[in-house]
């Protein structure tokens with residue numbers, strides 16, 4: 136395994152943006168494909184290992200560190216190579232508790248999912264014979280956030296995989312739907328709680344700008360928070376008539392909490408130019424201290440997302456000067472948009 140390389144996994148279809156973000160971080164991609172990019176040697180060696188630089192970046196969902204490339208035409212051949220690599224790398228390491236054992240590949244590549252499943256099954260069978268105790272401790276549960284040790288295998292195509300013992304999970308994860316949620320957008324705010332490490336609590340207050348049909352408002356209200364939902368459009372499903380949701384038919388750009396009010400949360404999911412949202416919502420809300428923490432979704436369909444990221448990350452941006460713990464993530468449930476979370480510096 137080469138410590139100079141990392142493979143970053145992203146949402147399939149966004150690998151072009153992942154590659155551009157890596158370049159902006161001084162990590163030119165040596166190769167990429169649906170849902171992944173492999174970093175080559177860093178162009179700015181002084182700034183640490185590639186995996187470290189990708190932690191907290193926007194497009195990677197997971198980073199497989201110092202992966203080894205494996206190839207094989209047949210399922211058993213690949214499984215055998217993965218078992219050998221894993222067993223060799225275990226020398227001197229005690230596996231005392233459950234360890235993540237994750238096999239994956241872009242689901243969009245026809246047939247690849249079946250191939251991954253077949254190799255995974257063959258791997259487990261071989262591992263049970265070779266290292267029965269360790270095999271019993273393998274867990275297919277995907278860790279959510281932070282550094283993890285286990286086995287992570289990413290298939291770049293039918294006959295090739297990258298296998299790593301260490302990975303960094305950047306946070307994005309698939310969320311469970313709720314039948315009462317009025318929109319698909321509900322899943323995004325649910326996912327964002329895992330990134331910020333906090334979710335609305337009973338009695339907290341939320342201002343939801345661009346709330347209709349009410350997925351985000353419903354998500355907060357079902358946790359017992361009181362929500363002011365600002366949108367001229369109608370609320371639907373579980374948000375309609377919810378006793379904790381106060382629907383205001385108003386323009387989000389003219390809305391302010393009024394004297395002495397501070398919301399625990401600002402939610403903002405407007406289909407608007409992201410620079411307008413930054414200037415006319417993010418700046419007044421953060422500089423005015425109108426909220427304690429925020430979840431803001433910016434649509435990048437009509438702008439260059441990498442240039443937008445550079446603006447957002449600039450030291451003098453409103454996020455840089457007025458917020459801490461800022462993360463900008465392309466969530467599992469995001470499309471042409473990314474989600475910003477953070478805490479306002481009082």
Ligand SMILES: C[S@@+](CC[C@H](N)C(=O)[O-])C[C@H]1O[C@@H](n2cnc3c(N)ncnc32)[C@H](O)[C@@H]1O
Nearest residue numbers: 318320345346347348349350351368386387404
């Ligand atoms: C993507 S939808 C929000 C979805 C919502 N987060 C949910 O979970 O159901 C964007 C909403 O922003 C609203 N919107 C756009 N411009 C607005 C403005 N200036 N003031 C208030 N709402 C606005 C639209 O009416 C639309 O309902």
